[in-house]
Amino acid sequence: MAKPNFSNLVKSLQPDLLIHDIFQGWAAKVASQHDIPSVTFMSSGATMMSYFCHLLIHPGVKFPFPAIELDKFELAMAVGYMEDYKNAERDADEEDEAFWGNNEIILVSSSREIKGKYMDYLSELTNKEIIPIGVLVDQDYPCNQVYDDDSEMIMEWLMAKDEFLTVFVSFGSEYFLNKEEIEEMAIGLELSNVTFIWVVRFPKGEEMGIEEAFPKGFIERVGERGKIVKKWAPQAEILNHSSIGGFVSHCGCWNSLKESIDYGVPIIAMPMHRDQPMNAKLVVELGVVVEVKRDDDGKFRREEISKVIRDVVIGENVRRKVGEKRESVRLRKQRRS
Incomplete structure (x- = not known):
């Protein structure tokens, strides 16, 4: 239903350039029909795209970057991600033809300091120019979210905590x-003995109370050391707070990872599905992340969770590396401005 309306809109506006998401391949076709150049914007990043393109163009050939090689559980997640795209309701042949023929440039939401070699390989595979548009987090304006009473209470709670000794736990809005x-x-959080703030979300229709959701006695045992928040918290403000010493993340939202790097916060990676394992391996390669390893059955275990959290929060090595990466990205931004 969107295509005819979008086509009419493009015809009416006659833009000089159309920028569209990688999953809207049909937009490239519409642009081509109106003789308008189009550029793809790839929010998932050059690493995952280079991996998928490699699988399609060189099936059976080992991916040339072993640092992000996927194990059997992670590969199943990535294959599922590819299948979601392949099975989407779309005119695949015509749209892919329009994409490959009409796009000479791909924009990626990252920087060469983070994904340079993967951008180069993607350019080689696609014969297109890959242009990084930088980190989309404005450090000068970190506190631009709308505050409510709950947000104020969260920030007041953080103010009373020691520097770098609190972890922020959030698995995004799409994974439960x-x-x-x-x-x-x-x-795992209880065993780690660190202070934490945990944003908990439930699928629609499966909401439950805090006491019901957690192990018996957990809330009482952690007491003031832990704060449980339902549904939403001001993530940018939390990550930018001096008490935060680690971010437990599923590595699903690249903007969240970039926020963490830009605010100098080490990441504890717990990838859950889709492209998250590869995102995690990329930031592990950068030295700004420690990944919680799954057991032989592909599950996360409390002892490993506790150990990694303590290693990241109590130690200084990962925090130092995040700071170095943060400064290299900032210097690149300053040279461009």
């Missing part, structure tokens, strides 16, 4: 931990 994962995460 199951009961077993919640229990392992909760006991």
Whole structure:
């Protein structure tokens, strides 16, 4: 239904250039029909795209960057991500032809300091110019979210905590931990003995109370050391707070990872599905992340969660590397401005 309306809009506006998301391949076709050049914007990043293009163009050939090689569980997640795209309702042949023929440039939301070699390889595979548009987090204006009473309470709670000794735990808005994962995460945090703020979300229609969601006695045992927040918290403000010493993340949203790097916060990676394992391996390669390893059954366990959290928060090595990467990205931004 969107295509005819979009086509009419493009015809009416006659833009000089159309920028569209990688998953809207049909937009390139519409642009081509109106003799308008188009450029793809790739929010998922050059690493995952280079991996997928490699699989399509060189099937059976080993990916040339072993640092992000996927194990059997992670590969299943990535294949599922590819299948979602392939099975989407679209005119694949015509749209792919329009994409490859009409796009000479691909914009990526990153920087060469983070993904340079993967950009170069993607350019080689696609015969297109890959242009990084930089980190989309404005350090000069970190506190631009709307505050409510809950936000004020969260920030007041953080103000009373020691520098770098609190972890922020959030798995995004599209992945929901199951009961077993919640229990392992909760006991892992309890065993780590660090202060934490945890944003918990449930699927629509499956909402439950805090006491019901967590292991028996967990809330009482952690007491003031832990703060549980339902649904939403001001992430940018939290990550930019001096008490935060680590970010437990599924590595699903590249903007969240960039925020963490830009604010100098080490990441504890717990990738759950889709492109998250590859995102995690990329930032591990950069030295700004420690990944929580799954067991032989592909599950996260409390002991490993606890160990990695303590290693990141108590140690200084990862924080130092994040600071170095943060400065290199800032210097590149200053040279461009």
